[in-house]
Amino acid sequence: MTARNSTLYSIAMSTRSWLLVSLLILCLLQTFEASAQRGRVYRPPTRPVQPIERDIYRVPTTPLRDEALGASPRAPTSFGTRFNPEGSKRAEFWRVATSSFGGATTKLGDAYILLRVFEQGVVATTNFVQAGANDAPVLILKHEEVADASDMSAALKSLLGTETPVESTRLKLVFDRDPALPEFSALFSKEDQSFLIPTNSFAHADLYLKDKSLVYSIDRIDRPNPPPRWAAKLNDCCVKTGVPPDLDGWAKLGSVPFNRGKAQLVSLFSDSQATDKFGSLPRASHIRGPLELKGDALQAIEALIKSGDPGSPVIIVGHTENSGFRVERPGGEHVSFEALTQIAIAADRPVFFVGCYTADHFHSMAGKSYIRDYIVSGTLNTLHPREIAPKILEAMNSSSSMREFTEKLSDESLNVWISNNFLRSVAEGTARTVRAPIYKRTNDGRTSIVGFLFVYLPCKLFGGC
């Protein structure tokens, strides 16, 4: 009996020791994980330029241009046909292009089109090797030829043997200088945020800018009115900005805190299913639907904002009408953005407005580049309450920074666009307000602005006023 007790005792002791050791290991792992999270460098969906990719800049473009005049388009050899005579500058360019950006392929899906834009023209080539060929054409085009749809189609046909590349064919745009410089204005419109090169055949592109250490990943947005908008990705999915992106501002937005524990919601959507989606938020500190507003809507919202924690955000969602939210309850009222912002300023609280757009309101507010991004007319509330409500709840409950909140509002179907101007002012610590459009892919395959995110940030969030 004593021996049995002794065995049991030793088993218990050893189990306890192992449990203690396991607990210690668990604690250490969590500590390391937390510190790793804190110290992790943010990686935007751009990537550093690989040293070999810089080789493309080493190939001079001027001799190519001269050589192009006398070049034979397709010379037969014993191993097949060659587009670029052996030993020629164009053959050298193709060799460097395929060693820098990816080897030759016979699959269109793996192919890329390379456009190297220099001061006097554009060199176009591809890694796609057509049947019976040993290489691919290297074309020298004038800027105006690249900007011309029919010339560009002819060039694509010459490079790929077809005018319509597959969706995954990537465009690699290599600019020898800043695309904002006047000589490149024929190729990229900053105002329209669009390449004037006919890019309808491509959905994605890699953008290389001389002397920049990053390759920018950019996507085409087929807005309701051409030309397509080209947007730089700020994260893997789906916050976007202008080209080229201001990544410093985006990184800094990650350090602006979002106090999720004390964030408050005001939902002005009347749909009871949308209200139910906010059901997990306590009624005492949130307004989950307009029926929960007592008395005058603006006064009720003001009371809620004043009652909360001064540093924590207020999120107001609803349908918009004439520069304000429509309070969807019997005898519905209208609360203006201006009045709500003033209340937030007085309470020193960051405020987020998330709403659908009404064409009249946004058309009067939008800059020229955004006008093309709206559905022409007649469509109501394309940002559906039942669609956005779960995203808002998820973003409220799990975000710890303003950047995270923005990211969690977006997904594959709803993209958020943040302007470079705002990101620049975030980087400088002067940002106060931002109006970020929310894009949605519609049934016709186009992507248009369906809503907006407006943010007011008190200066104290940037470490001082």
Next chain:
Amino acid sequence: MSRRILFNELATLLGHLNPSALARLATEFPAFAAEIERGPDAGPAEEDRKHQVDRATFALALSDQVVTEVRKLTERTISRTASLSSSKLAVALIAGLGGVGTLGAFGLGKEDVVRVGGVVTSAIAVLNAALDALSKRYTSAEAAKAIDLSNAALGLSNLRNELTSLIKNGRSIEEIANATDKCNELALQLNARKEQLRLV
């Protein structure tokens, strides 16, 4: 563009009351199936009179079904209230008989029975009073719920009749939209109280 005719709350309410009835209506009116699922803004926006009337007709079908379901629920609530009253009586009788039976089982004498009988009667009276108070509170809540539901069914039935008349007489879309809005708002009020009324 004329005002949009909404039926989202009617669809949500029917979804609470009888999901299979809603699914059947969605099959009968396939044009509105997406809107039932995704909400009031999911349907096409610009609509001519025919489409608007179609929307109102669907709202009417939803209202019909909601009235039927609310009436069923009202009847169930009323029968539950009645059965609560009779169960209270049964419990009181069982308690009284049980008390006398217990005294007999212990073989107590007549005088003892008188003394102890007084105590037991008092206990039964207390028990009855407690039961009475509890069941009154419970039955009054059930009765209030039955009245609310009955009023809602009556109100929606009247609005439905008004809407039917407007559609049949080819009245303006504005008038039809106003009548449909009233049906939808009544459904919204019920949806907002769905837990209190135990609709789900």
